Amino acid sequence: MIRLANVHKSFGDNHVLRGASLHVPKGQSMVVIGGSGTGKSVLIKSVLGLVKPDSGKIEVNGQDVARADRDAFLARFGMLFQGGALFDSLTVWQNVAFRLLRGSLKRPLDEARAVAIEKLRRVGLDKDVADRLPAELSGGMQKRVGLARAIAADPEIIFFDEPTTGLDPIMAGVINDLIREIVTEMGATAVTITHDMTSARAIADQVAMLHAGKVRWCGPINELDTTDDPYVQQFIHGRADGPIAALR
């Protein structure tokens, strides 16, 4: 479904991706873990075309993303950003229905609003919030609105960038459950980047660990605890001592 092969990306002297390769099968939930600054965000932004890789190949359903028709390509994606990235000047329902109010997926206003309210209900928000501005919502509610916007156009592939960062443990659990349920019921392919291991265990079918710009380890979630990779073991147990610290 999504295949990255030997992807490199530098920002000036900072060589962020150093030959990252990853395969995400269709309908699977892949969680990419790794420390801060290891290139997790750059990895998914490269797939979306928000960052242009210096070299390497990225394919979605066998199609090279660099040559794909951008609109048709992006219409298949939904993304939940770390801070929500809701548009301040638009109400909650206009944010959720953004794609349905303009462009190739445009629908009549009433229909778009109805879809938005249904998606808000799906993420546990009452229709009373539909006409509020994002700034009037708490962090957890903003995250849910972001989630509703990501799934509004029923995408085939959904990316989640640090979905639980900045949330209290209970709200983080709610968001994790929502993501798992939605991905399962939609049959979507999901890629989540996080360094929250509770979140990773709740969401993942597969886990990939990114370290030093490369995928260090990749496997099913049930093998995460049994792998003898010292990098993975240090990371998932949050140990200060180990090969990761030595490399820093």
Place this chain on the structure above:
Amino acid sequence: MMRFVASLGAAVLAVFAAIGRVAIFTAQTISHLVRPPFYPREFGQALLQIGYFSLPVVGLTAFFTGGALALQIYAGGARFSAEAVVPQIVAIGMVRELGPVLVGLMIAARVTSSIAAEIATMKVTEQIDALVTLSTHPMKYLTLPRVLAATLVMPLLVGVGDVIGIFGGYIVGTQRLGFNAAAYLQNTADFLEVRDVVSSLTKGAVFGFIAALMGCYYGMQSERGAMGVGRATKGSVVAAAVLILAANFLLTEAFFSV
């Protein structure tokens, strides 16, 4: 010596690189004029924000400037018994120069800063990236509506500023300096030429284009964090003000060169 030459060369290259980036940004903005989709709702909001909501500041600036101009011309003209030229000089001064330049600078302060801060904040909070993932081109959605609205609405604002500025001079002239009201208006109307008005409105359109373009350009180029937003906002206003004054000189040369 070599170090000095190298740093001079680097500075010159940086200036040319910046000019190149602005030129590419301008060309991209203009190219979206003929490439759908268009966003009429965003265009309408930009018209309202840039045009209608700028009217109070434009009116007040023009009114006080017209009044002060009348006082200055009266005092200056009195040195060689030429007090009677107040209506004519106020009209020509407001319409040819002060109207468009002051409105341009007020718009740079009010609109350019607001556009740059808004777009820069959108960039640092990943709203621009979110637009892309929602199949919406940021230049079509953010830049084109603002630049087009500013270019179209600025001539109207300048026209309003010209009229209010002349009215400011008229109030001071008739209430403070003892001019006859009918004669003041007659002198104003007789002295102004079509070319004066055309130059004024043309300047308005060019200044509006510059003001909105700089706001969008600096907003889109913003670096991360609050400092990045601050730098983008400051840079946009400075660039817009300098470019407006430079364009004013070139347009004045083009319209009125002897």
